[in-house]
Amino acid sequence: MPVRRNGRKPRVAVFKFASCDGCQLSLLDAEEELLAVADAIDIAFFPEASRRMLKGPYDIGIVEGSITTPHDVEHIREIRKSCGALITIGACATAGGIQALRNWKDIKEFVRIVYASPEHISTLDRSLPIGSFVHVDFELRGCPINKYELIEVINAFLHKRKPNVHTHSVCIDCKLKGNVCVMVAHGTPCLGPVTQSGCGAICPSFDRGCYGCYGPMESPNTPVLARQFSELGETQHDISLAFRGFNAYAEAFRRESEAHEK
């Protein structure tokens, strides 16, 4: 049985920081499983889904988005205190997201160009993952996350077991599916060998190279893959851009993209 405190269902809260909302919406997108999810947990705080907003503490906090402002920093610390377990979801929350591209630029200059009154803008100079500020119990990768993996993680926390979320390469998923390798057979550059499993190898299944949406896999040897990209005819700029996607600021991808910058 799911862990219940004082005979009540575990209370779950969903929070959002800098992000597009796509990941938290995957919970609502669970369709067939949604009733079972609603049956197993008490969704106490999920502004995107319900006006019912119960105060903490919560048993499980699910956090989407990256930390980009001083206010975010305070807010995530409060959230951490109010949640038993903290699960971060998506590339923003686990790596800083696409908005981390600003981490290589001068944020003040952006603010000056974009806003009429820049003095009202209070922002950090970098977009960073939740784990840079508070302890995170589980990071679920992806841009967006896979809804089945999200349900699996919630399920695992409810039953106090290990989530069946794999950290190996996308290649293994391709092989389990019987995909023909797009890099070897078609010469298409693919980040699959250095990217974490989770999406079900969607892009290679449709003859595209992996874009690295799930971030670096458990032991990413990015320099070797970059060298192979180069042999396939990719320029240094192409290689830098390939690693500078949704997970650009994840350590292994960040280093590799910088290594090929002009």
Added chain:
Amino acid sequence: MNRTSKLEANNLQQLFTALQDKGYVTVGPTLRDEAIVYDRIGSANELPVGWSDEQSPANYRLTKRSDDSYFGFNATPQSWKKFLYPPLRKLFTMRRDGKSLELSNESDANIKYAFVGVRPCELSAILIQDKVFQSGEYRDDAYSAARRDLFIVAVNCTTAGGTCFCSSMKTGPEAQKDFDISLTEVFRDGAHFFVVKIGSELGASIMELVETGAASAEEIETTDAMLRQTESQMNKTMETDGLPRLLAENLEHPHWEDVAKRCLTCGNCTMVCPTCFCSTVEDITDLSGQNAERLRRWDSCFTVDFSKVAGGNFRISTKSRYRQWLTHKLSSWVEQFGVSGCVGCGRCITWCPVGIDLTAEVQAIRGAETQQRKGD
């Protein structure tokens, strides 16, 4: 019935029909995603007629042949392993009923496969997996059931791929035994036919349903010459003399570090290997906690989880993972199963995204040792 006969190429469909009439699901090579893959096919027309491939480390390209050959290509991206030993398999489901647990074993309806186009190296690989799954203390009943009903049409290799080294591993290019029938495809003086050998009584009974003629001594000699030519085309070699000992005595060789620098730990080599058999099990519960199931899925010694045990992980480094794979395949496998775990199909070389070539890695270790000995 004559043990060797001749089947005209345009009668090949009769073999498919005969197998299907006997209740077999026919599986064979076919074109898909710019490659030749093994899949369920209904007729000879679905074979990759007139196609071949070029293979080198980290490179595979389809090529057009100048003839209408049915089997004029080399090793496919994946082997037959996926049919006998599926990548994912549900082992059992469990249901909580009050205080008791109800367990039901999954027994999938067994599929009676006929593999059409098993290469000699692949046949050896199937025999190796037979030892893995059907001998010793731990046996796989589902594998045994699939294997028991399997009909094997072996096809001898009249062309060698760029990463093949079956002649080094003594597994090809001709299948000697353990098939139901074997075919060698021949183009000779404008004629296109197969020389058929019967390997089992079952094979003989199927061939009775197929129109064949007598193969002349000359025609048989032609196939022998073709197979000798394939052997001479073989691009790669692996010296197997004393190989298990060589690797076992060189576990701290500096070359392992060198490979580790180039290895992606992506696991492709183990997935495409026709003998690699490692799996993991995963327990899944439903949200209510009333139902659970156990799944088995292919695993790889290149994943971190593979060597994670209570208290830590005994193979963190890439070096230790690559070394584990290669020394198991070529050295400790022999101790464990009495044969090498490598059949020389070359898949791990072609499908490694960065083209790591185990024959070259072995040679590097052997070369260094030979030099060292000379220096002594």
